[in-house]
Amino acid sequence: MNPESSSTPTQRLISRATLVSQGAEAAIYKGELHPPPIYPVPSGNRDHDSEPVLIKYRFHKQYRHPTLDASLTKSRVAGEARAIGRCLRAGVNVPGIRMVDLQEGVLAIEWINGKSVRFLLGGGAEGEEEVDEVHGDVVESEETDEAEEDPLKGYNITQDDIMQLIGTEIAKMHEADIIHGDLTTSNMMLRPPSAPDKSSELVLIDFGLAYTSTLVEDKAVDLYVLERAFASTHPASEPLFASVLKAYERQAGKDWKAISRRLDDVRLRGRKRSMVG
Amino acid sequence: MESFHYSQFSQEYSNVHIALFTNVTNATELRNRLVQASTMSGPEGDAERQAVDFAFIDATLICSTLHLKSAILNSVLAQAQGALRTKTVHSEILWNLNPTNNISEAIRRYGVSSSTTSLLVVRIGRPGDPATVQMQMSAVVSGDLSPTSRLAGITDWARVKKYYKILQQIDADPQKDIQRVHEIVVSSVSMKSVIV
Structure with missing residues (x-):
């Protein structure tokens, strides 16, 4: 066809x-x-x-x-x-x-012109082999030769800064009662500075599993899912995630106490609540 | 005036012409003419409707060409899918620009009114000579044909925010706040088919 x-x-x-x-x-x-204009005939600048x-x-x-x-x-x-x-x-x-x-x-x-946080933390870019399998003629992955350099080059930012951006952004989202549902480092991208005097921005992506909820439980589970994602994709992630939570606490203010307490509960029992009874 | 060819759409409505007129002096006459054209009968009526077959949009409520093009894209898509909610693809643009579903409100807010001095004129149609379209536009609107890049200085952000119910400041930095408002507005237009 x-x-x-x-x-x-x-x-x-x-x-x-x-x-x-x-x-x-x-x-x-x-x-x-x-499409770009057909009239007047494009002058070359995009x-x-x-x-x-x-x-x-x-x-x-x-x-x-x-x-x-x-x-x-x-x-x-x-x-x-x-x-x-x-x-x-x-x-x-x-x-x-x-x-x-x-x-x-x-x-x-x-x-978003940027890379995923997963890639920037050295976790590798997700899903590239799969693409090549399905569609052999798609773009060759550009990352291969960049991998040896510092991935954070050009972002003007340290690893710890990224963690703080993550915490702040998630807290802003939870403040608006939006639960992402699939927080992982692959679902966050860093947009490089638009001008030399600007700073990089952290952008949350993939809201396919997102929903709205005011429950402390849902917010705590959202954070717990991210903690597990950090632990499984990035070695020695404890100090990184601690920094995320610190920034979250700063942004969330008085809501933090309840969420923090619930996060401790969730850590003990896992993501799913007991279905007994 | 700028012309674009949206090659994914069929020929009848693949070409889009956008012109910005500033210092418009005949807004009141133009509005009356539009109202009259819609009720005229016979071949004269057809000719008159043909002459004013454009979308006339108050330029002060448009944030950027991307904002306008998002509404245009939605309208042509609705036309292609046979899902127009208003009578023509041109009036559909006004409907797409307004955050509510009220058609007469959309026309009142975004259409030409007696106080309009900056006007965006849009024609959606078959591929043709852009110069002819530009002449047809200039025959209807008395004003200065300006590059669409001038739009940046025309936008009335306070009214845009009011209509889109953006009540609080989103970013402390005023320049970034405008950027954020722009993003909300463009996104809202683009997701018009989703009931929020």
Whole structure:
């Protein structure tokens, strides 16, 4: 089938984008939403609006009944967009939304020019081998030769600074009663400074599992999930995570006491509450 | 005026023309003309509607060209999917710019009014000669055709914030606060199809 002739506009948009990563739930593409002008003839300096976007495509799942599939996809795309919208209004650093197509299961968001915190802490970039397997002709990974240099070069920031940014950003998000649901170092990106006198920004990404809750329990579990992610991907992570919590405490203020106490409970019993009784 | 070709859409509405007019002097006449054109009948009516077949948008409520283009993209997408909520793809742009679902409110706020002096004019249509479109626009609007980059100095941020209900300051740094407001507005327009 020729994707150009017999498909919807959004599918044509995707067919021109580059596959970045492929998962079981969605495929991630890098593409362009707004073309550069055809009139007046472009003068060479890049049009600000034709910045790349990240397209998250929740493709049709063959194993589900079509009606159920459509309604699940719709509510998940909408849920993710809503969570990002709430974060934006709460002043949390998240990528902005650029397009939503509920029918096609597409969410286009701002492309963050930066690397994941996981990569910057030396945990390796996630999922590269998988991409190469699925799509042999996709971009060769650029990271290979950079890996030997200091990954934090150009960010003008220390590891401890990153931890503080993480703590502050999560606290801002929890303050707005948004629970991320999948806090890992892969779901945080560091955006390099836009100008020499500016500083790097930490951006939270992937709100696919996010939901709203006012419960201390949910916030504590969110932090616990991140703690476990640190422990499993980064060696000697205790001082790093301690620094995250310190910054969280500073931002959260009076809410910290209850969350801290609950976090201790969660550490003892794990993420799931006892289902007995 | 700037023209863009959105190649993912079919020919009937693949081309978008955006022009900014400043020092507009005929806003009141233009508004009356639009109202009249919509009720005229016969071939004269068709010709008149053809002549004013643009979206006229109060430029002071638009933060950036990205803001406007996000609304345009939504409108053309709705057209392509047969999901227009207003009568034309041009009025759909106004609807997409307004945070609520009220069509007459959208037109009142974002459309041309007697006090409008800066106007964004948009045409969505088939590929064609941009110069012709520009002439058609200038025939309808009396004002100075300006580059869209001038938009930055025109935006009335206080009103934008009011309509989007951004009540508190988001960032202590005023320059960053504007950036954040811009991001909220662009994102809100882009996620218009999601009921918040």
